[in-house]
Amino acid sequence: MKGGKNEKDVAVELGDPGRFRLHGWDAAFDFFTLATECAVSALLPRSWRKPVRTRLAKQILFAGVEAVPFTVFAGILMGIVLTLNSYRWLEFTGRIDFLGPALSILVIREAAPAFACVILVAASASAMTTELATMRVSGEIGLLESQGINLVQFLAMPRAVGLAIAGTCLALIFVACAFVTAAVTILLIGRMSPGPFFDSIFSSIVPADFISLLGRGTVPAFLIGVICCHVGVNTTGSSTAVPQAVTRAMLLSVAATLVISALFALIAYL
């Protein structure tokens, strides 16, 4: 986490067209170092001093608890959409008995982790980057450093871990809401009772689904936290640099989510 201004930072402030990219290998190395340091720091009990625990609790509250209503809303709507579409096509092909497995693939493997991350990016990534970038340009980061406070331990780690916990919980809530809505929808259509429907879902779930759901809920959310902290703390210049930093952090977060999703799909199902 460096505060110095270099040519690339200046280019960002001036609106260089390459501003949405992670700036070269140095920045990429810096980012992976930060991610590793956050992960290691989270595993050490001595890292969890009172202000760090407080920050973690606030992060889970802001990113997780406050996002529950919207996640429930999204889960219900996606449950209806996916059920109706799947039902229509499986009925057309004469394989309606595959409805449960099809929904489990769509919801558990794809929709839930993706939506959880989208909700985190939309609701938390921008707020987190804005907060940290503003702290940097207003001198608060320098104040923390001058008091011997470890920035990774106090600023980055609890935010990244908080987002990881929130992301996993939101994905699970999304799954529950989508499946309950799917059962109700099927009941309303009147072609299948919820019992066999849930039986077919549970019988089709394999360990890779759990790994994928938890991995794709946790890892991208953790990386979103690290990205926002990295971009926010490395913002330089005046307050006009803050909106650009937020845009960059959000785009990098979406990119990280997609890359991690693809990697998990390859690891879990190949």
Next chain:
Amino acid sequence: MAAPETDQTPVLRLEAVRFSGLRNEGTFDLELGRGEIRHLRAFAPALQILGIVPLASGTVSVNGKPWEERSVIDRERQLRRIGTVYHPRGPSSSVWVGNLDIDENVRLAAHFDPARTSTTLGRQADALAKRVGLAEGLPTTRPAVTPLPDQVLSQWVRAFLPDPLDLLLLESPLEGAPAESIAAFVAEIERVRNAGCSILWISEAVPDFVALGIHAGPDHDPNTPT
């Protein structure tokens, strides 16, 4: 190359230091031994002395070791043994973290000291706050809505809170302070000096240590730029 730390090693050494900033001119050489107090005529250079903001030139050593030669952990450990009162209108530093209450700000760094529990820390901070004139303890309000005199007193508490305390950097510490609290501030300065803490009083105006009742050595005259 860092010198091995001994009792004779100055707590703070400025070697041919030039501070950045429009209001800072000249080169400073200074050595501050244990329990000494000195004045530095400059405008808000604490972050530069602490190695956070780069100097224009020169070297700052604390306990015989320049900041550049310290590892991250060593630097953080040393910084946690330095108390600082920041200039309320300094050029590059916020005095408080805006999204924490004043009491949280004051105790924040000390929470990272593994030798102190939250309970002990809270008790020590409250006792200090009462001694310097915050009768109701540390303010539990955000900095933006806390009156300036309370902020000044809270800054004093934050500066005196590290334990052990090697060095105090006081940037215009009396600016905005209630007159009735100054005697308590001086008493705290003498207390920490007796425990071996060195003090660098930084201001553009020369402080009258005699009038304040601070017992400075015969060579306490302002270290004017050369």
